[in-house]
Each structure stands twice: as C-alpha cells, then as structure tokens.
Amino acid sequence: MLSPAALQLSPTYYRDNFQQLANQAQRLYHDLLTQQERHWLAAYQRLPLAAQCLYVRLLSRKGQWFRRDKLHYDEIDEIDTAAQQLQEAGLIDIVTLKEIAADDSKLHTFNTQPSELLALFTKAELGQCLSVAGWRTMKREPLLQLVQQQWPENIEKLTHAPLFWVCSQDFLELLQLLFFGHLQQSLTDFVLSDLGIYRYEQYELSTAQRLFQQRQQLEAHWQFERWRQDLPELKSLSADALQDLLDSLPHAVDTTMARRVERIRLQLARQLERCGEATAALSYYQQCQRHPARERRLRILHQQKDPQRLELAQQMIEAPWSEEERVFTQRFVARMKSDPLAKMLEPAADISQQQLLLDEQGNTLWRERGVEFAALQSYVDEHGGSGFYIENTLFTAVFALTFWPVLFAAVPGAFFHPFQQRAADLYEADFRSRRQDIVAECEAVWQAGPDDWWSQLQQTWQEKNGLANPLLHWPALESCWQELLPLAVQRIPTAHWRSTFDFLWQDIRRHRSGMPDLIVFPPQGGYRLLEVKGPGDTLQPNQRAWFAQFARHDIPAMVLQVRSS
DNA sequence: GGCTGGTTAG
DNA sequence: TTCACACGTTCAA
DNA sequence: GAACGTGTGTCTCTAACCAGCCAG
Ligand SMILES: [Mn+2]
Ligand SMILES: [Mn+2]
Numbered sequence: 001m002l003s004p005a006a007l008q009l010s011p012t013y014y015r016d017n018f019q020q021l022a023n024q025a026q027r028l029y030h031d032l033l034t035q036q037e038r039h040w041l042a043a044y045q046r047l048p049l050a051a052q053c054l055y056v057r058l059l060s061r062k063g064q065w066f067r068r069d070k071l072h073y074d075e076i077d078e079i080d081t082a083a084q085q086l087q088e089a090g091l092i093d094i095v096t097l098k099e100i101a102a103d104d105s106k107l108h109t110f111n112t113q114p115s116e117l118l119a120l121f122t123k124a125e126l127g128q129c130l131s132v133a134g135w136r137t138m139k140r141e142p143l144l145q146l147v148q149q150q151w152p153e154n155i156e157k158l159t160h161a162p163l164f165w166v167c168s169q170d171f172l173e174l175l176q177l178l179f180f181g182h183l184q185q186s187l188t189d190f191v192l193s194d195l196g197i198y199r200y201e202q203y204e205l206s207t208a209q210r211l212f213q214q215r216q217q218l219e220a221h222w223q224f225e226r227w228r229q230d231l232p233e234l235k236s237l238s239a240d241a242l243q244d245l246l247d248s249l250p251h252a253v254d255t256t257m258a259r260r261v262e263r264i265r266l267q268l269a270r271q272l273e274r275c276g277e278a279t280a281a282l283s284y285y286q287q288c289q290r291h292p293a294r295e296r297r298l299r300i301l302h303q304q305k306d307p308q309r310l311e312l313a314q315q316m317i318e319a320p321w322s323e324e325e326r327v328f329t330q331r332f333v334a335r336m337k338s339d340p341l342a343k344m345l346e347p348a349a350d351i352s353q354q355q356l357l358l359d360e361q362g363n364t365l366w367r368e369r370g371v372e373f374a375a376l377q378s379y380v381d382e383h384g385g386s387g388f389y390i391e392n393t394l395f396t397a398v399f400a401l402t403f404w405p406v407l408f409a410a411v412p413g414a415f416f417h418p419f420q421q422r423a424a425d426l427y428e429a430d431f432r433s434r435r436q437d438i439v440a441e442c443e444a445v446w447q448a449g450p451d452d453w454w455s456q457l458q459q460t461w462q463e464k465n466g467l468a469n470p471l472l473h474w475p476a477l478e479s480c481w482q483e484l485l486p487l488a489v490q491r492i493p494t495a496h497w498r499s500t501f502d503f504l505w506q507d508i509r510r511h512r513s514g515m516p517d518l519i520v521f522p523p524q525g526g527y528r529l530l531e532v533k534g535p536g537d538t539l540q541p542n543q544r545a546w547f548a549q550f551a552r553h554d555i556p557a558m559v560l561q562v563r564s565s
Numbered sequence: 566g567g568c569t570g571g572t573t574a575g
Numbered sequence: 576t577t578c579a580c581a582c583g584t585t586c587a588a
Numbered sequence: 589g590a591a592c593g594t595g596t597g598t599c600t601c602t603a604a605c606c607a608g609c610c611a612g
Contacts, residue, residue, distance in 0.1 A: 009575060062572070122607065140608065184576075188601095191575060197601050274593085299591090335590090370597090371580080391579080470577095473599095513578065536581060538590090 011075040017190035021175040069161040098156035204410035239275040349551035387520035400471035421468035427509035499553040514542030529557035
C-alpha cells in the first residue's frame with residue numbers, strides 16, 4: 001500500500017495539471033476550437049510561469065471577482081506583476097470599486113450584479129465601512145438588502161485595493177469537457193490521483209479516436225452537460241416544471257449523448273408519475289428504449305385498464321429488454337388475469353426458503369451488526385463449516401480478476417484519459433465481442449484447472465490491489481480473501497462459475513448487484529448461497545433475476561427467513 | 566465560544 | 576456517483 | 589401482499605479555514 005504522505009506535489013501542481021488540459025485541447029481539437037478559444041489558449045501559453053499560476057489559481061475558484069488584498073500564495077511572489085501581465089494578455093481585468101462606482105457602464109461591461117461584488121466583503125466590513133446603523137444585530141441578508149439600496153454610494157470605502165475580474169470559467173469548462181468527455185471530473189482528479197488517494201490501472205490511452213469530431217457535436221454536448229449539471233433536485237419540481245424539462249430535452253447527436261438523455265428522460269418521467277401525472281408520463285416512457293420504461297408503461301396501462309396493456313405485455317414476454325424486465329413481466333402478467341397471456345408464461349421456478357430462528361445472542365448480533373451477520377453466525381453454529389458475508393463482492397471480484405486484461409484492454413475509444421475506473425463501453429452490449437480474443441485467453445487460464453486459475457487470481461489480486469474498478473470492492477474483501485478464495489475455487493464447480501460469468505457478461509451494469517448476502521461452505525463439502533431476509537423484506541427485482549439464473553443452472557441458493565425467538 | 570456549512574487546498 | 580435494508584403508508588383484491 | 593416513499597448506514601478524500609449564527 002502506498003502511504004499518501006510519501007507522495008508530494010510540485011508547488012505549481014495545479015498549473016501543471018491545467019497545462020495538460022490545455023495541451024491536449026490544442027493537440028487533439030485545434031480544428032474544433034473557435035478563433036476566440038485559440039487566442040485565449042495562445043495568450044495563456046505565452047505568459048510567464050507566475051502569471052500562469054495566478055491565472056489557474058483564480059480560474060479554479062468560485063466566482064469571477066477577487067480581492068487583491070485577500071490573495072496570498074506562497075509560490076507566487078509578485079502577485080501584482082503577474083496580475084499586470086494577465087491584464088495585458090487580456091485574461092483578467094484589474095479595477096477598483098471607485099472606478100466601478102464612478103462609471104455606470106462598468107457593471108454592464110463586467111456582466112456583474114452589485115450583489116456579486118458585495119459578496120466579497122464580510123458583515124463587519126459592510127457595516128463599518130458603510131456606517132450601517134445596527135448592523136451587528138442584523139443577519140447578513142437584510143444587511144445586503146440595505147447596502148444594495150444605497151448602491152453605489154460610498155461603496156469605494158469598502159476597499160481601495162484593486163479587484164481582479166476573471167471571466168473565462170467557460171473556457172476551463174470546455175477544456176474539462178474535451179479532456180474527460182463530461183463535466184463530472186475536474187482538475188481535482190489529477191490531485192487525488194497524484195496523491196495516491198485514487199489509483200488507476202495504467203491502461204494504454206486511445207489516441208486514434210477523438211471524443212468529438214465536429215464543432216456542432218461538441219456544442220451539443222457542452223450545452224447538455226451544463227444543463228445536466230444545473231439540473232435541480234427532481235423532488236423539488238412541480239409537474240409543469242417536469243414537463244417543461246422533458247419537452248426541452250435535446251436531440252442526441254451520438255450514442256453517448258443518447259444514453260445520457262434517455263437516462264434523464266426516465267428519471268423525469270418517473271418523477272412526473274409521482275406527481276400524479278401517469279398519463280402524461282406514458283408518452284415520455286414511450287420514447288425510451290431501456291428498462292424500466294416498459295415496466296412503468298405496463299403498470300400504468302394496467303391500472304388504467306387500458307386495452308393496449310395486452311399487446312405491450314405480449315411484446316415484453318416475447319422479447320424482454322433485460323433479465324430484470326423479464327422477471328418483472330413474468331410475475332406481473334401472472335397477476336393480470338389474462339388467459340391468452342398466461343399461456344405464454346414460463347413455469348414459475350420456485351425459490352427455496354428456510355426459516356431461521358435466532359436465539360438471544362443472535363438478536364443482540366442483529367441489533368449491533370445487522371441481520372446478515374446474525375444469520376451467518378447462527379447458520380454456521382448450527383450446520384458447521386464456514387461462511388462469509390459477501391453480497392456482490394465475491395463473484396464480481398473473481399470475475400474482474402479473471403478477466404482483468406479484458407476490462408482494461410486498449411480497444412479504440414475505450415480509454416481516453418488517465419482517470420477512468422473502467423472502459424467507456426464496459427456496460428455496452430458489444431463490450432465482450434469487441435474483445436473476444438482476450439476473453440478467450442483469459443478463459444483458457446481459468447479453465448486450465450483450479451490450481452492455475454487460483455494462482456492467477458492470487459497474482460492479479462496482489463498486483464492490482466487497490467486499483468479503481470467498479471467490480472472490485474477491495475476493502476470489503478481484504479479481511480476474508482485469503483480464507484475465502486481457496487474455498488470458493490475448490491467448492492464451486494466450473495460449470496457454476498461459467499454460468500455466473502456468462503450472466504455477468506450478459507449485462508454487467510445490472511447484474512453486478514442482486515447477489516445473495518452469504519456464502520457458506522458446509523463441512524461435508526459443496527457450498528450454498530443464502531439471501532437473508534428479515535420480517536419486512538422481500539426479494540428485490542435484481543435479486544429475483546439472480547435467483548432465476550440460479551434455478552436455471554442448479555446453483556444451490558435459498559432465502560433464509562430470519563425471525564427472532 | 567461552540568457549532569455549522571461552504572470553500573479551498575493538497 | 577452506490578447498494579441494500581427497515582419501516583410506514585396506501586391501495587387493491 | 590404489492591408497491592412506493594423515506595430514512596439509514598455504508599460508502600464517500602480529508603482537513604483547514606472562515607464567516608455566520610446563536611446560546612450563554
Ligand atoms: Mn443484502
Ligand atoms: Mn438480505
């Protein structure tokens with residue numbers, strides 16, 4: 001394990017990171033940039049180091065106004081010189097409150113509200129400098145109201161020090177978008193990685209394929225990502241507001257954007273349903289081609305006794321979009337009381353259940369560490385052997401370690417910046433087929449036999465330990481891995497591994513969750529998966545999908561109904 | 566003077 | 576940018 | 589019983605710093 005203290009950043013780390021963003025944009029996307037953007041980048045690149053540093057410091061802070069007298073950076077000796085150079089390069093403006101107060105047009109030029117400038121000062125400064133009677137007892141809000149009313153009278157008394165105005169946050173945003181492909185990651189990711197807080201696989205970056213080919217595509221993404229970022233809490237929105245948002249969703253310009261737009265369309269439509277507008281939601285669900293759009297539609301149509309429900313149900317039975325949808329449809333249609341449809345259903349696989357009564361000690365464990373640990377201890381006490389509380393972690397981990405080279409293979413477009421925890425297309429349907437050769441190599445290892453496979457797993461576990469991977473929760477397994485892995489490899493038959501891996505391959509995104517809580521290894525050999533359920537809990541849809549899969553492949557899984565005695 | 570939430574930094 | 580559980584409410588059968 | 593909403597704990601990167609607020 002790397003200790004964070006051992007990793008030191010350069011004094012100008014933030015500028016160096018920004019430099020990487022700028023360089024990549026200029027190298028890969030020069031032809032997609034506007035004249036203004038090119039000039040901006042060129043102006044930045046011509047600056048001396050100290051000015052670049054000051055600029056990036058300011059750019060990465062909130063707001064566009066800064067007080068000179070509040071800026072202190074150890075690594076920038078002459079802030080005023082640097083600021084002067086930035087002004088000459090046209091990257092910032094330097095202005096005093098006196099100048100702003102004297103010229104009405106200044107606020108307009110700087111696209112600024114008085115409140116943005118007042119935000120630079122504390123309550124005490126506002127009250128004392130502007131001689132507001134009784135400011136000490138006022139809250140900040142009413143004080144601001146008062147001061148704004150007398151704007152611009154006397155405001156120069158707040159400070160004689162210059163103010164810096166930085167307007168090009170948009171450009172930084174553009175660089176982020178070009179580098180990461182979205183706006184969720186930022187310069188912070190460089191730091192966290194350099195500090196060793198996040199550690200990423202050293203995959204090979206894809207240079208052949210750009211994220212954006214045309215300015216129009218770039219603009220569409222930019223606008224959408226910004227819109228997405230500013231989206232308010234859905235819960236706070238009225239039905240009308242939701243409909244407006246739904247109607248203003250953009251047309252996607254590529255499959256990536258289409259996926260993101262549709263995800264939001266589903267969320268908005270679902271929220272619209274919660275507002276009691278089920279009928280309106282129907283038409284939005286109809287535009288969606290992914291789960292749970294048809295599930296929601298079928299529920300609504302059924303509730304409204306709409307005749308169309310039969311046709312929809314039939315389509316869903318015949319060609320489900322996902323295992324979760326298939327499992328839902330099978331159960332739901334059974335309750336729809338439609339003879340023709342009922343004939344189309346698969347025979348329902350029964351899920352074996354067992355009761356588990358907890359003693360006094362078990363009840364204590366339940367309260368203190370959760371129902372799963374209580375069930376685990378009680379079961380192992382009674383039946384002997386050993387057991388582990390693993391939920392999704394064991395199977396996704398063994399899968400990820402077995403196919404590690406596949407997950408991080410350098411396929412065109414899969415990796416385009418150094419801070420990805422997964423390939424861009426990991427959750428796409430053709431992920432596996434695009435890497436078929438490497439899949440075959442990895443399968444050869446695990447099918448070579450338990451010993452070869454086991455040592456390969458151990459080696460990858462050691463080698464990759466701690467590297468970011470959505471299928472691997474390292475800390476959760478750390479304490480039990482050495483004990484658990486040999487048992488798992490010996491006791492779980494190859495055929496079961498195969499069907500489990502196949503199921504994961506089928507839909508990595510959805511099938512990474514829903515696996516049972518416990519795995520137990522009885523003294524007489526074999527293994528068993530146990531899903532623990534307290535009194536008020538039943539199988540979730542994704543858990544049903546896994547249990548259906550277990551039934552198809554004779555994998556020993558059951559539900560443990562836990563009751564306290 | 567303690568508590569809290571937002572911002573900044575590495 | 577999670578995942579799962581517990582608990583309470585509502586609704587329909 | 590089914591479906592749903594909500595709160596909770598787990599996970600969250602962490603710590604310093606600052607302003608605002610309020611109880612005493
Ligand atoms: Mn669970
Ligand atoms: Mn459970």
